[in-house]
Amino acid sequence: MIRLEQVSKSFESKKGVINAVNDVNLHVKKGEIHGVIGYSGAGKSTLIRCVNLLERPTTGKVFIGDKEATSLPLEQLRETRKRIGMIFQGFNLLKTATVYDNIAIPLKLLGFSKSETTLRVEKYLTIVGLADKHQSYPNQLSGGQKQRVAIARALAQEPEILLSDEATSALDPETTDSILDLLLKINQDLGITILLITHEMHVIQKVCDQVYVMEDGYIVEQGSTIDLFTKPQNETTMKFLNTIAQRKLSPSLIKQLNLSGTVTRLTFVGETTGEPILAQVSQKFKVKPNILTANIFELKNDIVGNLVIHLLGEPSEVEAAVSFMLDQGVGLEGLEG
Numbered sequence: 001m002i003r004l005e006q007v008s009k010s011f012e013s014k015k016g017v018i019n020a021v022n023d024v025n026l027h028v029k030k031g032e033i034h035g036v037i038g039y040s041g042a043g044k045s046t047l048i049r050c051v052n053l054l055e056r057p058t059t060g061k062v063f064i065g066d067k068e069a070t071s072l073p074l075e076q077l078r079e080t081r082k083r084i085g086m087i088f089q090g091f092n093l094l095k096t097a098t099v100y101d102n103i104a105i106p107l108k109l110l111g112f113s114k115s116e117t118t119l120r121v122e123k124y125l126t127i128v129g130l131a132d133k134h135q136s137y138p139n140q141l142s143g144g145q146k147q148r149v150a151i152a153r154a155l156a157q158e159p160e161i162l163l164s165d166e167a168t169s170a171l172d173p174e175t176t177d178s179i180l181d182l183l184l185k186i187n188q189d190l191g192i193t194i195l196l197i198t199h200e201m202h203v204i205q206k207v208c209d210q211v212y213v214m215e216d217g218y219i220v221e222q223g224s225t226i227d228l229f230t231k232p233q234n235e236t237t238m239k240f241l242n243t244i245a246q247r248k249l250s251p252s253l254i255k256q257l258n259l260s261g262t263v264t265r266l267t268f269v270g271e272t273t274g275e276p277i278l279a280q281v282s283q284k285f286k287v288k289p290n291i292l293t294a295n296i297f298e299l300k301n302d303i304v305g306n307l308v309i310h311l312l313g314e315p316s317e318v319e320a321a322v323s324f325m326l327d328q329g330v331g332l333e334g335l336e337g
């Protein structure tokens, strides 16, 4: 549905050329939700703006469906843009217009009749849960409600694709979750393909099928959400994972705990998450597993559990215990300690 082939974007500035996006390849299939995560300045906004050609790539190709948007004449590009809705961190609502008009005005500008406009405004305000707010003004709404209006405005044009530029970054955690639930609902119920950018791993965790980690304009790691959560390869990915679950024991903690022996992280995915593996390990082998940290979190389609344990015992028993856990489908990663 969205395909980027070797897309780069540079800007001329007083300090020289800034390569904001470098050689990015990306493919979002119809109905999927993909997320790009990166720190400030990584190039995420520039990248997402290249998708609807708000920024024209310096080199590379952008495909929307089977059309190469980067080579379309302006008139056809306008048509293609109608297939893409966008929401923003700052909502971009007209302050002096009611909720109704915020959604209706773009439709009127697109030439929809009054009755079709009314129908669509009502339909999409109901979908976002604000059917009773027609006549409110943006300053009478909470941040989450404003984002819901912005989502209704984007949906009212009945796009196939929704681009989300840090749509939850200005919201508190609870409101963030309610907006993410809404994105999941419109993805599932309306079949809308979503590409989002974020600096919050929680957003990726909750809604994304595929993830791209971006740094200095490059995609430094990409894969399914489950793979990134269980087998991260890149240092930046690990830093983002650390924001939701402790992955490393700090040297001072290791010192305080006076750990000797084996410290390992166990990763449980799906069915193995509920198995009492550690109880079995201590029954079958002469080892004492001591849990140092533990967490369990839900991804969009999976459950992942992480345990950091300290295994005390004779090396041969520890080795046998480790091998048993591997056989049970548990992911293992040695940690310093």
Ligand SMILES: Nc1ncnc2c1ncn2[C@@H]1O[C@H](COP(=O)(O)OP(=O)(O)OP(=O)(O)O)[C@@H](O)[C@H]1O
Binding pocket: 011, 012, 013, 018, 019, 020, 038, 039, 040, 041, 042, 043, 044, 045, 046, 047
């Ligand atoms: N119009 C522009 N002119 C010059 N430089 C730009 C322009 N837009 C972005 N940049 C530069 O490109 C780089 C990437 O910026 P971009 O906004 O895409 O990153 P980001 O990951 O979205 O960061 P943030 O989350 O802070 O917005 C930065 O160095 C930025 O200063």
